[in-house]
Amino acid sequence: MDGFVIYRADLPDNYIMLSRFVITCCAADVYPVGLPVKLTQSRSRYPADQWFRVEGKMITETLAGQRQLVIQASSLTEIPEPENPYEY
Numbered sequence: 001m002d003g004f005v006i007y008r009a010d011l012p013d014n015y016i017m018l019s020r021f022v023i024t025c026c027a028a029d030v031y032p033v034g035l036p037v038k039l040t041q042s043r044s045r046y047p048a049d050q051w052f053r054v055e056g057k058m059i060t061e062t063l064a065g066q067r068q069l070v071i072q073a074s075s076l077t078e079i080p081e082p083e084n085p086y087e088y
Helices: none
Strands: 002-007 015-022 031-038 051-063 066-078
Touching: 002 031, 015 051, 031 051
Parallel strands: 031 066
Antiparallel strands: 002 015, 002 051, 015 031, 051 066
8 A cells, every 4th residue: 555654642652643635526525445454573673744655454553542444564665746646
């Protein structure tokens, strides 16, 4: 998955949210979607708003009191922001 880093205050220090913006009709209705990524170290190594490609496996974790899908990262590679950063 490719996306940009968001730090959510309710996630532990070894998690980031990897996100994309989704457009359903036009630029006025853009909203972020993402998945938590479980890291093997502190998220401070991954700056907010920087784009990364994550590879790993899907697991379930309880985060902020809610069971959800998480990517357990096996690799995280910095990438440039795509020419078109939106999903449709």
